[in-house]
Amino acid sequence: MARAKSPEKRQAFLQSAVREIAQVGLGASTANIAKGAGLAEGTMFTYFSSKDDLLNELYVELKTETYRRILADFPHQSGLRERARHIWTEYLRWAMEKPEERKVSVLLNLSAVVSAATRERMNAERGAVAKAMVELSKRGAFKALPPGFASSAMMAMQEAVMEMAAKKPRQKVLLIEQAFDAFWQMAK
Amino acid sequence: MARAKSPEKRQAFLQSAVREIAQVGLGASTANIAKGAGLAEGTMFTYFSSKDDLLNELYVELKTETYRRILADFPHQSGLRERARHIWTEYLRWAMEKPEERKVSVLLNLSAVVSAATRERMNAERGAVAKAMVELSKRGAFKALPPGFASSAMMAMQEAVMEMAAKKPRQKVLLIEQAFDAFWQMAK
Amino acid sequence: MARAKSPEKRQAFLQSAVREIAQVGLGASTANIAKGAGLAEGTMFTYFSSKDDLLNELYVELKTETYRRILADFPHQSGLRERARHIWTEYLRWAMEKPEERKVSVLLNLSAVVSAATRERMNAERGAVAKAMVELSKRGAFKALPPGFASSAMMAMQEAVMEMAAKKPRQKVLLIEQAFDAFWQMAK
Amino acid sequence: MARAKSPEKRQAFLQSAVREIAQVGLGASTANIAKGAGLAEGTMFTYFSSKDDLLNELYVELKTETYRRILADFPHQSGLRERARHIWTEYLRWAMEKPEERKVSVLLNLSAVVSAATRERMNAERGAVAKAMVELSKRGAFKALPPGFASSAMMAMQEAVMEMAAKKPRQKVLLIEQAFDAFWQMAK
DNA sequence: GATGAATGAGGTTTCATTCAT
């Protein structure tokens, strides 16, 4: 048989795509992505049928990695506050460790290239996170608001933290904690 | 050279740019923007020296319009809660009335085409909004967090409201109010 | 107003296309066609929306020119033999004067890029030629065959003449005449 | 290097090439040809040194098959009319049974990929057919025309029959016969 | 000033061919 398709090369393309897109947006050229991966442009198309396909797969990869991190040591048995704090903290740690990944994730979320099917697929993976969010939406000020709002609010507040952290990188850890306390005011 | 004869034509380009960019992203072509404005491609370059220039001017225009709305009936004499509620409500009304404008605003914010100089320029225009935000950052849970956080948090929470409103358009007015109450929990 | 679209440039593209396609087939590249026309590749796309469009327009141009030649001094009042001879002769003269045009015409006829709509459009232009062919199909050996056969047979025999003429260029004129006599045997 | 192990695989490539080329022209990709053959892309190049080589071999194959059919029950002892009729009929039967083969044959004939050497080689195989054609060219209206004309004319007229038959598939058998009578008018 | 034709660099993708397995 011939050479097998190498997972390393696939990853090289995805990682290069993250770097390029973080720098220049979704308009990053396939030529540059391939060059950044140290592979030929044509090779990219044996791993991804089109640039759109690459982008969709990248979206899946990034979301999956995020959920993987959050669900790794998830405190299923703890109270809601603890579980919410875990989600809050793990997501922010990932986002701060991998700012390019996060930026690309945001861009992909906003763009039309990620198909509804792909989004649907990822929504199904949320598991314990979704459960905690449902509980959260029945508490405090969230009670009066539509069910999905608590989840959107948490994500939005995390955005605010990210933005802040970019300006004050030294205080990251404390910032994450104290911002959670602020967020939790809404759920009390 | 930018800023030429007819202000109407300038506006036509900016409005067409909003429509096109809302649909296809910042990659919208100058040809389509001009066509949408009912004017010639070349004409665009007598009003804006380059596409990047157009984008920067558009950013200014959108931000200016937002602040204009917020500052129009600003309750300078009222208490902080009332002023914060005004900012909250007016921004959300604008955003909901002009979803394309808002989407483009978000895209421009994320993109590298808007220069640091342009961003700086707009920050200076915030006036009474900035003042209210400073006060806000000294209250409640925001006290423990860096100065700019309250402002970021408000914007972030507004994002969450927008997202929600897109799904439940009927409940907009109530949603705006109740979400403000949730937000205010953090400032109490 | 801006520069008008120049018919000369349009013709330059079509003529270059004829030369290129005659040499390398319908796979002739847009880059080479443009280069051959002494114009930029991008310019081609202001005259033709795509390569397929160029090919369709070329087909129309070639067919139109052929019919124009044939119908120019058409002996409408003469007997069938005379009219048939005119069609025979004029077509062959054109084809021999413009061997590249003819070759491209044949290639386009065989290919799928020429749309049914385009073919239909050209069929409508045949006028006096079609009338003569109908008459011919009711004579001699053609009587026993389906209506369109006489026309196909004439075109086919002309092909044979072309092929021969390519090998014996000196005897063209005589060849055309004597081959018509052979063809006419079938109609007697 | 061409001509390797399995004749079955070689045939699979050639047959797949016929199918693909009949559909999309000589631009048919080696990838699709290989896929259609149920074999790997690379394998093709152990049987044929290049795509051009494949095309040349295909040309040889198709011509050989045609002559094989015609020469199989060739009535060497019969009069010219009978022999001409045999060539006429057998060729048309083959062409109608194998429309894809015929279409590919035509495309290859027109294209520059078939080398002069290959064409020469096949001309040598015509044997009894060539002999009949020489006799034919000395008769009737063909007498006045160059030697090769009778042969070209027969092939051309067969084209016309094919075209007709495609439109009236029911009358094939009769069409072949009556068209031969028309053709023979020129030889009488 | 207004127009849109002209431009050529650069975009995504296909393809014949090579070569590691």
Add this chain to the structure above:
DNA sequence: TATGAATGAAACCTCATTCAT
């Protein structure tokens, strides 16, 4: 021998920008 991943040169086409009119 058979495979199909790897390659990079081209393919078609789009685009921001210039400039003749």
